[in-house]
Amino acid sequence: MSVLIYTENWDGKFKKLSFELISYGSKIAEMLNTKAIALSTGNVDDDELKKLGNYGASGILSVNSNNLNVLDNRTFVKVISDIAVKENAKVVLLANNNTGKALAPGLSVRLKAGVGAGVSKLPVSLDPFTVFKRVFSGNAYARVVLNTDIRIITLAQNSFDLTETDNNASINKLDPGVDGSVVATQVKETRKQEGKLLLTDAEIVVSGGRGMKSPDNWGPLTELADLLGGATACSRPVSDEGWRPHEEHTGQTGKIIAPNLYIAIGISGATQHLAGVSSSKYIVAVNSDKDAPIFEAAQYGIVGDAMKVLPKLVEAAKNTRGK
Amino acid sequence: MKILVCISNVPDTTTKVKFVENNTKLDTNGIQWVINPWDELSLTRALELKDDSSTGITSVTVAHVGEASSEPTIRKALAIGADNAIRVNGEPVDAYYVAAQLSEAVKNENFDIILCGIESSDHNGSTVGGMISEFLDIASVSAVSSLSIENGEAVISREIDGGKEILTVPVPFVAVVQKGIAKEPRIAAMRGIMMARSKPVKVVEPIAVDPLTSVEAFEMPETRAACKFIDPATAGDLIDILQNEAKVI
Numbered sequence: 001m002s003v004l005i006y007t008e009n010w011d012g013k014f015k016k017l018s019f020e021l022i023s024y025g026s027k028i029a030e031m032l033n034t035k036a037i038a039l040s041t042g043n044v045d046d047d048e049l050k051k052l053g054n055y056g057a058s059g060i061l062s063v064n065s066n067n068l069n070v071l072d073n074r075t076f077v078k079v080i081s082d083i084a085v086k087e088n089a090k091v092v093l094l095a096n097n098n099t100g101k102a103l104a105p106g107l108s109v110r111l112k113a114g115v116g117a118g119v120s121k122l123p124v125s126l127d128p129f130t131v132f133k134r135v136f137s138g139n140a141y142a143r144v145v146l147n148t149d150i151r152i153i154t155l156a157q158n159s160f161d162l163t164e165t166d167n168n169a170s171i172n173k174l175d176p177g178v179d180g181s182v183v184a185t186q187v188k189e190t191r192k193q194e195g196k197l198l199l200t201d202a203e204i205v206v207s208g209g210r211g212m213k214s215p216d217n218w219g220p221l222t223e224l225a226d227l228l229g230g231a232t233a234c235s236r237p238v239s240d241e242g243w244r245p246h247e248e249h250t251g252q253t254g255k256i257i258a259p260n261l262y263i264a265i266g267i268s269g270a271t272q273h274l275a276g277v278s279s280s281k282y283i284v285a286v287n288s289d290k291d292a293p294i295f296e297a298a299q300y301g302i303v304g305d306a307m308k309v310l311p312k313l314v315e316a317a318k319n320t321r322g323k
Numbered sequence: 324m325k326i327l328v329c330i331s332n333v334p335d336t337t338t339k340v341k342f343v344e345n346n347t348k349l350d351t352n353g354i355q356w357v358i359n360p361w362d363e364l365s366l367t368r369a370l371e372l373k374d375d376s377s378t379g380i381t382s383v384t385v386a387h388v389g390e391a392s393s394e395p396t397i398r399k400a401l402a403i404g405a406d407n408a409i410r411v412n413g414e415p416v417d418a419y420y421v422a423a424q425l426s427e428a429v430k431n432e433n434f435d436i437i438l439c440g441i442e443s444s445d446h447n448g449s450t451v452g453g454m455i456s457e458f459l460d461i462a463s464v465s466a467v468s469s470l471s472i473e474n475g476e477a478v479i480s481r482e483i484d485g486g487k488e489i490l491t492v493p494v495p496f497v498a499v500v501q502k503g504i505a506k507e508p509r510i511a512a513m514r515g516i517m518m519a520r521s522k523p524v525k526v527v528e529p530i531a532v533d534p535l536t537s538v539e540a541f542e543m544p545e546t547r548a549a550c551k552f553i554d555p556a557t558a559g560d561l562i563d564i565l566q567n568e569a570k571v572i
């Protein structure tokens with residue numbers, strides 16, 4: 001038996017979400033009295049692979065093949081499901097991001113395994129195997145029973161704390177003989193978001209809405225985000241107007257994020273916006289209207305003009321960072 | 324080429340959901356049902372492609388798994404411009420069940436492009452599209468933010484975790500779409516509403532499929548503590564509070 005954890009790296013370096021997945025997966029392995037096995041694809045060196053052991057993986061499988069350079073859903077699904085069978089995995093764990101969402105459904109069909117998607121807590125019960133997940137775009141949660149021998153979980157990003165241990169995990173290089181003939185997707189061009197903190201990875205997010213009035217007013221907002229080491233986001237009308245890039249749009253039809261801190265400036269707090277940010281640990285709102293619905297979701301609020309409040313926040317952030 | 328758009332029927336996105344029967348069922352009282360926002364956008368894109376004669380797209384079909392009560396949603400899709408519809412007459416109990424039914428219903432129809440949304444706004448599963456690809460043994464591309472047909476070939480851009488990719492994929496394939504696929508959803512005009520009445524809806528009976536998951540109960544989110552207000556004149560205090568009280572910076 002095992003818990004198989006699909007990790008992700010970017011140019012050979014693991015993303016934080018991989019360590020979250022291992023921390024979470026090794027807890028489940030403990031509950032099931034079995035071992036957590038990390039699976040890594042692509043070119044990752046041994047020093048980097050070893051890091052997975054520090055979060056509780058007892059075995060590390062590394063698969064490298066030219067046929068895995070591009071995310072071709074069915075090629076990856078075949079490789080991962082074959083390994084899941086070989087390792088007698090009872091739980092297969094992925095991130096609930098673009099990659100996890102691309103792979104979990106195919107694995108479900110191949111392994112006849114129920115999927116719990118966007119899970120944010122440890123299973124509430126093992127028998128029946130029951131997970132806790134967001135439904136109705138964060139307006140409710142559900143306890144979902146996965147009635148199958150193998151179960152697939154996609155873990156919501158930034159919802160599970162890292163736990164470090166010193167596990168001396170063994171590394172195994174696998175060559176599953178990836179069949180290149182099934183690769184259907186031909187990538188013509190890749191545009192990486194270089195050097196920028198990804199919104200979905202960020203622990204602090206400063207976000208602006210229509211109350212920011214003009215794209216020219218974003219200077220102090222981005223400065224605040226930089227000072228706090230965070231990323232910037234925006235509401236839908238702001239990206240629709242072209243004030244900010246589409247990648248920043250959060251909400252039901254944009255990105256769903258769960259940072260530790262979400263600062264909403266000039267955002268009214270429509271349900272569709274909250275759908276993307278309601279899992280944030282703290283929400284802070286700055287809005288000139290004391291009755292704006294965003295204050296119902298926020299723990300801290302300032303009723304005031306964004307253009308007057310922002311410079312004060314920037315100044316205070318400079319002072320604390322200066323210390 | 325023929326496009327299939329899979330549509331799910333969901334509560335209007337402003338609905339404050341409530342549950343009944345010991346929190347095991349959605350309280351459907353007073354709920355306005357709409358086409359899942361992503362599916363409305365993929366339908367819009369499919370129709371844009373059909374409008375452009377250079378694409379070679381000749382028809383746009385919508386498919387739905389649901390009981391007769393969801394007919395109005397199907398009619399709405401026809402009014403927006405779909406040519407015809409397929410409804411599998413079964414209760415959509417879980418994603419696996421839905422994907423299996425849709426795959427069975429269309430396996431002999433030779434659709435070239437099958438569009439699904441990245442998630443349906445009720446169960447937030449993000450799984451039906453990828454499952455159909457596996458059931459039908461055809462390729463799938465996820466997080467698709469644009470789709471065009473150039474010289475008979477599908478050109479797609481998709482979001483990856485840390486960037487974007489432009490790619491091509493031979494038909495038939497499933498595209499799981501997200502933001503960007505179309506700008507504004509197309510709305511039904513009077514003429515479309517009239518025409519929708521006479522467009523064909525094929526109703527097929529479900530095959531036997533055991534769902535893999537079941538909802539045991541729903542819960543409401545924990546209520547958050549009331550908002551603490553900070554005087555705008557001393558707004559800078561917020562930074563101190565975030566650092567020393569909330570300890571998040």
Ligand SMILES: Cc1cc2nc3c(=O)[nH]c(=O)nc-3n(C[C@H](O)[C@H](O)[C@H](O)COP(=O)(O)OP(=O)(O)OC[C@H]3O[C@@H](n4cnc5c(N)ncnc54)[C@H](O)[C@@H]3O)c2cc1C
Pocket residue numbers: 208209210211212234235236237238249250251252253254265266267268269270271272273276286287288289292304305306307336360
């Ligand atoms: C199907 C569907 C999906 C949607 N998906 C999304 C989504 O994913 N994300 C999303 O964001 N929206 C989404 N929307 C739109 C959503 O309903 C709201 O229209 C939108 O979130 C409002 O954006 P906003 O808060 O920036 O603007 P507004 O609602 O215009 O709010 C501006 C706020 O700024 C305040 N303000 C004005 N001046 C100042 C000032 N000087 N200083 C401080 N505050 C000021 C105002 O009091 C107001 O509260 C969706 C809608 C639909 C129908």
Ligand SMILES: Nc1ncnc2c1ncn2[C@@H]1O[C@H](COP(=O)(O)O)[C@@H](O)[C@H]1O
Pocket residue numbers: 328329330331332359361362386387388389415418421425438439440441442443444446447448449450451452
């Ligand atoms: N009952 C249904 N009938 C037809 N298509 C559906 C149904 N449920 C989900 N889908 C499709 O699958 C997509 C993703 O839904 P889900 O996997 O449930 O989040 C939706 O955007 C639809 O395209």
